[in-house]
Amino acid sequence: MITMDDIVREGHPALREKAAELTFPLTKEEMILANDMMTFLKNSQDPELSEQYELRAGVGLAAPQLAISKRMIALLIPGEYEDDPPEIEEVMINPKIVSHSVEGVCLKEGEGCLSVDREVPGFVVRHSRITLTYQDVTGKSYKKRYKGYNAIVIQHEIDHLNGVMFYDHINEKEPFELDDQVSVIG
Numbered sequence: 001m002i003t004m005d006d007i008v009r010e011g012h013p014a015l016r017e018k019a020a021e022l023t024f025p026l027t028k029e030e031m032i033l034a035n036d037m038m039t040f041l042k043n044s045q046d047p048e049l050s051e052q053y054e055l056r057a058g059v060g061l062a063a064p065q066l067a068i069s070k071r072m073i074a075l076l077i078p079g080e081y082e083d084d085p086p087e088i089e090e091v092m093i094n095p096k097i098v099s100h101s102v103e104g105v106c107l108k109e110g111e112g113c114l115s116v117d118r119e120v121p122g123f124v125v126r127h128s129r130i131t132l133t134y135q136d137v138t139g140k141s142y143k144k145r146y147k148g149y150n151a152i153v154i155q156h157e158i159d160h161l162n163g164v165m166f167y168d169h170i171n172e173k174e175p176f177e178l179d180d181q182v183s184v185i186g
């Protein structure tokens with residue numbers, strides 16, 4: 001199982017590389033990786049297991065964070081209420097933002113990253129609405145639209161596939177500067 005020991009931290013070259021597209025059918029190893037990434041997110045959101053294995057909670061994970069430079073991300077975004085089904089529970093292969101809004105959005109508390117062992121204060125402004133194409137582990141293609149919190153998480157993960165860290169987006173001089181095209185959520 002994936003633990004925090006498997007997640008590389010800033011300074012590791014994999015976090016600054018452009019990851020390679022996957023081809024289909026996926027290898028057995030790639031299928032196992034997809035499954036292990038989703039299992040990590042589930043474990044990290046489980047109060048007992050996250051404590052037992054000392055996991056930091058995550059709603060997303062990208063393969064480069066495991067030093068695997070492939071375009072694969074896992075998303076496990078809970079529903080609004082305790083017993084709701086997850087908002088997103090998906091492993092996306094070769095995800096691509098094909099269009100996006102002019103308007104921006106950011107999380108009120110800023111962002112963190114499982115590969116960054118420090119707080120980096122500041123607004124991380126992202127597209128508030130995105131249209132995404134991706135494939136699932138069987139190779140089936142999708143084209144979907146996401147907005148708000150879901151769009152933020154997806155963009156954070158796709159950034160990892162392009163060697164971008166969340167703090168690259170923070171305005172160093174004015175970390176909490178906002179223009180009127182940006183809404184603050186969360």
Ligand SMILES: Cc1nc(NNC(=O)[C@H](CC2CCCC2)CN(O)CO)c(F)c(N2CCN3CCOC[C@@H]3C2)n1
Pocket residue numbers: 044045046056057058059060061062065078110111112113114115152153156157160
């Ligand atoms: C927002 C949030 N970020 C958490 N961690 N950071 C991450 O997921 C990083 C990715 C996120 C950072 C900002 C946008 C994407 C991981 N990243 O580095 C991968 O690239 C959380 F854990 C979390 N939640 C809310 C839901 N809760 C359900 C119950 O379990 C606890 C969980 C806590 N919300």
Ligand code: NI
Pocket residue numbers: 112113114115156160
């Ligand atoms: Ni991250």
